[in-house]
Amino acid sequence: MTIKKGRFNPRKPLYFVYIAFIVMIKNIASNPQLKKIPTFVAYRAFSKASGFEKKLTYSIVNTASKRGYAAKQPPKLTSETYSYVKRDEKYKKLTTEDIEHFKNILGKKGSLITDEVASDLDFYNEDWMRKYKGQSKLVLKPTTTEQVAQIIKYCNEQNLAVCPQGGNTGLVGGSIPVFDEIILSVSNLNKIRSFDNVSGILKCDAGVILESADEYIKENGNYIFPLDLGAKGSCHVGGVVATNAGGLRLLRYGSLHGSVLGLEVVLPNGEIMNSMHSLRKDNTGYDLKQLFIGSEGTIGIITGVSILCPPRPNAFHVSFLGVESYEMVQKVFQKAKNELGEVLSAFEFMDGKSLQLTKSHITSPEPLEEEYPFYVLIETSGSNAEHDSAKLEAFLSSAFEEELVLDGTVSTNESEAKNLWSWREMIPESSAAGGGVYKYDVSLPLKDLYSLVDAVNEKLEAAGLSSVTDESKPVISAIGYGHVGDGNLHLNVAVRTYTKEVEKCLEPFVYEFVSSKKGSVSAEHGLGFQKKNYIGYSKSEQEIKMIKQLKNIYDPKGILNPYKYV
Numbered sequence: 001m002t003i004k005k006g007r008f009n010p011r012k013p014l015y016f017v018y019i020a021f022i023v024m025i026k027n028i029a030s031n032p033q034l035k036k037i038p039t040f041v042a043y044r045a046f047s048k049a050s051g052f053e054k055k056l057t058y059s060i061v062n063t064a065s066k067r068g069y070a071a072k073q074p075p076k077l078t079s080e081t082y083s084y085v086k087r088d089e090k091y092k093k094l095t096t097e098d099i100e101h102f103k104n105i106l107g108k109k110g111s112l113i114t115d116e117v118a119s120d121l122d123f124y125n126e127d128w129m130r131k132y133k134g135q136s137k138l139v140l141k142p143t144t145t146e147q148v149a150q151i152i153k154y155c156n157e158q159n160l161a162v163c164p165q166g167g168n169t170g171l172v173g174g175s176i177p178v179f180d181e182i183i184l185s186v187s188n189l190n191k192i193r194s195f196d197n198v199s200g201i202l203k204c205d206a207g208v209i210l211e212s213a214d215e216y217i218k219e220n221g222n223y224i225f226p227l228d229l230g231a232k233g234s235c236h237v238g239g240v241v242a243t244n245a246g247g248l249r250l251l252r253y254g255s256l257h258g259s260v261l262g263l264e265v266v267l268p269n270g271e272i273m274n275s276m277h278s279l280r281k282d283n284t285g286y287d288l289k290q291l292f293i294g295s296e297g298t299i300g301i302i303t304g305v306s307i308l309c310p311p312r313p314n315a316f317h318v319s320f321l322g323v324e325s326y327e328m329v330q331k332v333f334q335k336a337k338n339e340l341g342e343v344l345s346a347f348e349f350m351d352g353k354s355l356q357l358t359k360s361h362i363t364s365p366e367p368l369e370e371e372y373p374f375y376v377l378i379e380t381s382g383s384n385a386e387h388d389s390a391k392l393e394a395f396l397s398s399a400f401e402e403e404l405v406l407d408g409t410v411s412t413n414e415s416e417a418k419n420l421w422s423w424r425e426m427i428p429e430s431s432a433a434g435g436g437v438y439k440y441d442v443s444l445p446l447k448d449l450y451s452l453v454d455a456v457n458e459k460l461e462a463a464g465l466s467s468v469t470d471e472s473k474p475v476i477s478a479i480g481y482g483h484v485g486d487g488n489l490h491l492n493v494a495v496r497t498y499t500k501e502v503e504k505c506l507e508p509f510v511y512e513f514v515s516s517k518k519g520s521v522s523a524e525h526g527l528g529f530q531k532k533n534y535i536g537y538s539k540s541e542q543e544i545k546m547i548k549q550l551k552n553i554y555d556p557k558g559i560l561n562p563y564k565y566v
């Protein structure tokens with residue numbers, strides 16, 4: 001018997017290789033049925049000095065920065081695809097006087113884009129998935145909060161509908177106008193206001209790109225932004241707050257409802273709510289900022305964010321494991337929580353089909369030599385490399401010994417770690433590369449998490465809509481991956497083309513399934529345009545009534561992000 005060495009061959013044999021080898025021999029000796037042999041397990045701690053964190057920014061981010069789209073074909077107009085949605089005639093149509101008024105507010109050239117050259121508006125009118133397309137004829141890009149306030153006040157007086165936009169990476173059509181709403185992009189509000197490197201409190205404009213904020217606090221005190229996601233090279237700090245994005249660090253740092261300390265918001269009547277506080281504790285009245293976290297541009301435009309950032313861990317480790325079944329994924333998760341404890345910073349899973357799709361889309365070295373039904377990516381991060389590595393060693397050794405894991409690899413340098421992460425983070429883009437993707441991000445009890453993927457595949461196959469090989473079928477396959485640590489499944493239905501028939505097969509089926517398991521129809525991406533009609537699957541009538549009341553109090557004319565949310 002020989003150990004098959006994987007691609008991640010360390011320069012010299014390490015202690016852990018030895019341990020894995022012994023464990024493997026023991027397994028094989030004691031269990032003649034055991035066919036699977038760990039491809040290769042290598043291990044080395046990454047220190048801050050290795051530059052690991054910096055290089056963990058990889059291709060999807062760069063793609064997004066250059067405005068790569070998920071699908072090749074430009075989208076159809078949202079108003080044509082969803083022809084039951086009609087333009088509300090209460091909203092005024094834009095006039096040349098309005099444009100002149102906005103020019104006077106903005107002054108600076110480049111802060112206003114009209115339809116003089118129609119293609120200049122494409123970026124702002126189309127979403128990343130290329131599922132939605134708006135018909136806005138005007139994009140405004142103010143540079144100060146006061147300009148935002150003047151614009152919104154005027155729009156309110158004139159009944160002009162507005163679609164707030166951040167980095168335009170949202171996945172539910174929330175950042176794209178449905179008809180001719182004016183797009184208010186906060187991308188020119190992009191300054192760091194202050195950073196306190198004792199408390200870790202960052203105050204910045206809403207349009208600062210997430211990755212830039214993270215870089216800034218790293219360089220000015222070795223802190224880390226308490227949220228990370230694949231679109232970090234394009235999405236804004238204000239955008240992630242407006243959607244209450246979850247992402248890859250939620251397991252460790254919790255949700256933005258905990259880390260955001262204050263906001264500056266322009267209300268629909270043009271008033272500025274300044275609550276850019278620095279306090280972790282403040283029990284004086286309703287916590288108003290919470291209303292805007294996850295409000296998706298419906299009751300105010302976020303112009304400033306105050307957020308508490310944790311110290312950046314000094315040591316990171318990434319491992320990628322092959323697992324036999326979803327049941328085993330849960331067992332590995334339980335074990336990881338117990339044994340890795342405070343150093344566990346990410347626990348992601350993906351099914352075999354996710355990896356197969358990704359394989360046909362990217363050229364990075366494959367993490368494991370053989371294919372498995374499920375894969376798990378585990379990241380640990382902490383302040384003491386030796387301590388963390390000892391924990392990971394012990395965890396992986398016993399996971400192999402207990403046969404929870406069939407195969408695995410641990411990166412030995414930053415580029416291997418980056419590669420391992422890319423197999424997880426390139427899934428969204430890969431699943432859309434065949435033509436498009438219907439995306440559902442749902443919360444489900446852990447035991448039921450994967451059953452949705454099976455149910456959807458069965459339904460699509462029964463309807464004769466799905467085939468991996470037959471190109472005449474609209475659907476390639478449904479795949480599942482996500483943040484197991486947060487009970488969050490990403491169900492992606494990879495399609496060759498968007499069709500009504502497929503959408504009808506999926507909706508409301510997916511939402512009914514989630515509701516029957518007491519889950520949420522949106523774990524992260526929000527409601528936007530896509531889920532406006534499905535909020536009832538996750539919220540009670542009373543809750544919906546209160547949400548509508550709030551919208552009416554703050555935006556009685558309904559000028560902010562109409563046709564969406566609720």
Ligand SMILES: Cc1cc2nc3c(=O)[nH]c(=O)nc-3n(C[C@H](O)[C@H](O)[C@H](O)COP(=O)(O)OP(=O)(O)OC[C@H]3O[C@@H](n4cnc5c(N)ncnc54)[C@H](O)[C@@H]3O)c2cc1C
Nearest residue numbers: 166167168169170174236238239242245246247297302524
């Ligand atoms: C490749 C990829 C990976 C992703 N991974 C994750 C993930 O792991 N977890 C996750 O939660 N999400 C993920 N997302 C989606 C996520 O919602 C967005 O990336 C991000 O949160 C939106 O930020 P944005 O600046 O692009 O906002 P936009 O897309 O521009 O807007 C999103 C919504 O917020 C509103 N909005 C934006 N800015 C403001 C503002 N300043 N004031 C008021 N309203 C505003 C818009 O009107 C819209 O309704 C991913 C997206 C992509 C493309």
